[in-house]
Amino acid sequence: xxxxxxxxxxxxxxxxxELILFPGFAFCALAGMVLSWLDRKVTARVQWRVGxxxxxxxxxxxxxxxxxxxxxxxxxxxxxxxxxxxxxVTLVGLLVGQATLRPDLQTWGxxxxxxxxxxxxxxxTIIGAAASRNPLASLGASREMKLVLAYELPFILAxxxxxxxxxxxxxxxxILKVQWRDGIAASSLSGTLALLIAVLVTQAKLGxxxxxxxxxxxxxMGGTTIEYSGAPLAVIKLTKMMLLxxxxxxVATLFLGGLRLDAGAYGVGMGALKVLALAVVATLIRNTNPxxxxxxxxxxxxxxxxxxxxxxxxxxxxxx
Amino acid sequence: MxxxxxxxxxxxxxxxxxxxxxxxxxxxILDCLTPKYDLERFGIQLIGSIRHADALLVTGSVxxxxxxxxxxxxxxAPKPCVVIAIGGCACxxxxxxxxxxxxxxxxxLVPVDIYIPGCPPKPEAMIAGVAKLIAKVRGEKA
Numbered sequence: 001x002x003x004x005x006x007x008x009x010x011x012x013x014x015x016x017x018e019l020i021l022f023p024g025f026a027f028c029a030l031a032g033m034v035l036s037w038l039d040r041k042v043t044a045r046v047q048w049r050v051g052x053x054x055x056x057x058x059x060x061x062x063x064x065x066x067x068x069x070x071x072x073x074x075x076x077x078x079x080x081x082x083x084x085x086x087x088x089v090t091l092v093g094l095l096v097g098q099a100t101l102r103p104d105l106q107t108w109g110x111x112x113x114x115x116x117x118x119x120x121x122x123x124x125t126i127i128g129a130a131a132s133r134n135p136l137a138s139l140g141a142s143r144e145m146k147l148v149l150a151y152e153l154p155f156i157l158a159x160x161x162x163x164x165x166x167x168x169x170x171x172x173x174x175i176l177k178v179q180w181r182d183g184i185a186a187s188s189l190s191g192t193l194a195l196l197i198a199v200l201v202t203q204a205k206l207g208x209x210x211x212x213x214x215x216x217x218x219x220x221m222g223g224t225t226i227e228y229s230g231a232p233l234a235v236i237k238l239t240k241m242m243l244l245x246x247x248x249x250x251v252a253t254l255f256l257g258g259l260r261l262d263a264g265a266y267g268v269g270m271g272a273l274k275v276l277a278l279a280v281v282a283t284l285i286r287n288t289n290p291x292x293x294x295x296x297x298x299x300x301x302x303x304x305x306x307x308x309x310x311x312x313x314x315x316x317x318x319x320x
Numbered sequence: 321m322x323x324x325x326x327x328x329x330x331x332x333x334x335x336x337x338x339x340x341x342x343x344x345x346x347x348x349i350l351d352c353l354t355p356k357y358d359l360e361r362f363g364i365q366l367i368g369s370i371r372h373a374d375a376l377l378v379t380g381s382v383x384x385x386x387x388x389x390x391x392x393x394x395x396x397a398p399k400p401c402v403v404i405a406i407g408g409c410a411c412x413x414x415x416x417x418x419x420x421x422x423x424x425x426x427x428x429l430v431p432v433d434i435y436i437p438g439c440p441p442k443p444e445a446m447i448a449g450v451a452k453l454i455a456k457v458r459g460e461k462a
Contacts (some may be wrong), residue, residue, distance in 0.1 A: 040360070049358040056363055059331040063374070066324020068398035070371060221368035229371040229398040 023097020025090045031275075032241035033057040038276075039244065039283045046287045057241060061234045069230030072133050081128030082228070082235040088120025089239050093246045099172030100259050100271070109170040114250065115159060118205065121239060122148045125214070125224045128236075132227035140223025143294045144214040150301040151204040151211075154197045157309030161185070161194035162254040164316040176258050184257040190315035195255040197309050199281060202247045204297070207240070208286040213294050248278035328374055328400065329454045331363040335373035335397070339390055339424070341380030345407035345440040349377065352443045359447070375402045381409035381416040382424030394430040402433040402453060406446065411435045 018024055036057050044051025071078055095110050095117075122144050129141035163170060165185045166178040175185075185191035204211040215223045225236055252258050252274040259271020292300070338346055352359045353366065367373060370393050382390055394403065405426040408414040413425045426432050433456070436449035 044358070044360060048355040050361050051358075052360050052363055056331065059327045059363055062324055062327035063331045066322065066328065067374070067400070070396075070398055217368035222372065225372075226369045227371055233372060 018098065019090070019094055023101065024094040027097070028090060028093035028242045028245055029238060031245040032238070032243070033061075035244045035248075035276075035279045036241040038279065042280060042283045043287055046284070061238060064229075064234035064237070065231055067230040067233075069232060070227070072131065072227060074131065077131040078128055078227075079232055081124045081131060082232050082239065084124030084127065085121035086124075086235055086239045086242075088117045088124070089242045089246055092117045092250065093242065096172060096246065096249050096253055099176060099253065101261065103173035103176045105173055107171045107173060110172050111159060111163065111170050111175070114172070115156065119148060119152070121205075121243065125236075128228070128232075129224035129226075134227045136220045136222075137224055137226045139220055140214045140216070140226070144224055146294050146298055147204060147211060147214060150298040151201045154301055154305045154309045155201040155205075157306065157313055158194040158197040158201065159254070161190050161309075161312045161316045164313065165191060172253060176253060176260075179257040180260060184255065186255045188316075189320045190312045191255055193308055193312035193315070195251070197305055197312065198251045198255060199278070199285075200301075200305060202251055202278070203282055203285055204301070205247055206243055206282060208282055210286070210289040210292045211297055212286075212291055213297065216291065219291075244279060244282075245275065248275045248282070251278055325400070325457065329457050332374050332450075332454075333365055333367045333372050334375045334377050335370050335393070336366055336377045337379070337390060337393055339378055339380040339382040339386035339410070339426075341407065341409065345379040345410075348440040348443055349379070349406065349446065352446055357443050357447060359450075364450070370396045371398060373397050373401060375404055376430075377404045377406060378410050378426045379406045381413050381419070381422055382426060382429060383419075383421045384423045385421075387423035387429055390426070390429050402457070403430055404434050404436065404449070404453065405432045406436050407441060408437050408439045411437045414439070 020026060034054075034057075037052065037054055040056065041051040092114050095114055098105060099107070099110065126141045126144050129137040129144070162175055162185055165188070166175040169175060169178065179185055186195045207215055213219075213223075215225060220226070225233065228236060249258075252271065256274045258274070260267030263270075336346070336349060351357065352364075359365075370376070376394060376397055378390060380386070394401075403426070405411050409416060410424065410426045413422055416422050417425075423429070427435075434449055434453040436446055438445055441449075
């Protein structure tokens with residue numbers, strides 16, 4: 001009995017460490033900060049500028065911790081909402097990281113958990129925006145809701161392709177192992193289509209141009225985040241930075257074979273390169289496109305992208 | 321100087337208030353963000369919401385209608401927040417100072433941390449002004 005309790009305590013401790021340090025919160029935050037600097041640097045280079053220094057994300061976050069936090073009446077929901085998104089993104093990072101570190105770990109349906117957890121960020125954003133009582137924030141919240149409805153359908157179809165390709169396995173570890181055995185999912189026709197859809201959905205999930213209508217600095221002055229200041233704004237910014245790492249990592253895991261530890265330095269390097277490439281693709285898309293209206297985004301995701309998704313699913317079931 | 325204040329001087333988020341200007345200063349402000357000057361090198365960014373701002377940038381001869389907005393925006397900004405008056409109108413009112421609808425200059429309405437005169441001031445002058453302001457916040461000699 002004592003042995004079992006000890007084992008449970010040890011595995012609980014290990015899970016806590018994984019959640020807080022690696023590959024959970026701290027690691028995702030660090031990687032996200034580096035990628036958000038890269039995003040701004042690449043943007044600057046595209047516009048023929050020099051761009052900010054490497055520590056800029058740190059300055060931005062630390063600065064906000066020293067600022068006054070202004071809250072509306074009923075501040076509890078307003079202040080708790082950013083933490084919902086932070087928790088969701090951290091957990092997705094943890095699940096993807098665990099699948100990469102220990103693909104043999106027996107998990108059932110962690111992919112379904114990932115799909116649900118990824119909607120916690122827009123959920124928190126919508127709740128926080130609604131609690132701020134700002135008309136522009138409610139406009140942003142309404143757009144965010146429509147955007148979630150728009151991209152979830154193609155996203156689930158893309159996930160379905162990854163599942164079908166991995167012999168109907170619903171665990172990230174299994175999807176990785178099948179890809180290491182038979183070649184990456186994106187090497188087939190259906191996998192390529194699903195990767196394309198996943199890249200577009202990543203753009204929308206990150207809230208980057210052309211799908212940044214919920215924030216739209218130049219139009220509705222920050223939309224959903226308009227009333228946030230100080231530490232809560234730092235949490236929102238940190239969550240966005242972490243998602244800039246977590247989403248590319250998830251897409252790389254599902255369609256590009258992810259990061260392979262047993263292949264040594266080559267596997268790790270290639271894994272990092274895949275995430276980097278997907279993040280830079282997101283940056284380049286946002287720098288070369290104008291913002292679309294919310295109805296255009298809805299029509300885009302439910303129209304051509306969803307049709308492409310159905311075609312990909314059919315191709316995957318037929319074995320292409 | 322605290323860590324957060326140090327970080328603030330390296331990451332100024334600027335809210336731009338056009339308080340009845342002729343738009344000349346505003347165009348010169350946007351020049352500061354172009355490839356030639358690139359203020360993002362120093363972490364300076366224009367932002368959309370006053371709640372995200374560390375600096376309130378005011379241009380124009382503030383008229384009676386804009387004066388209410390200016391005071392409201394200053395109260396809505398999370399502190400610490402600095403106020404920068406850009407252009408002759410915002411600094412002193414120049415030829416508009418005897419106008420019937422003139423409510424400025426800016427320092428009659430809100431405390432101003434730095435004045436950058438000129439009609440309009442060149443982007444170099446604005447960058448020099450902001451550098452002096454940052455030195456002042458950091459407690460150094462400019």
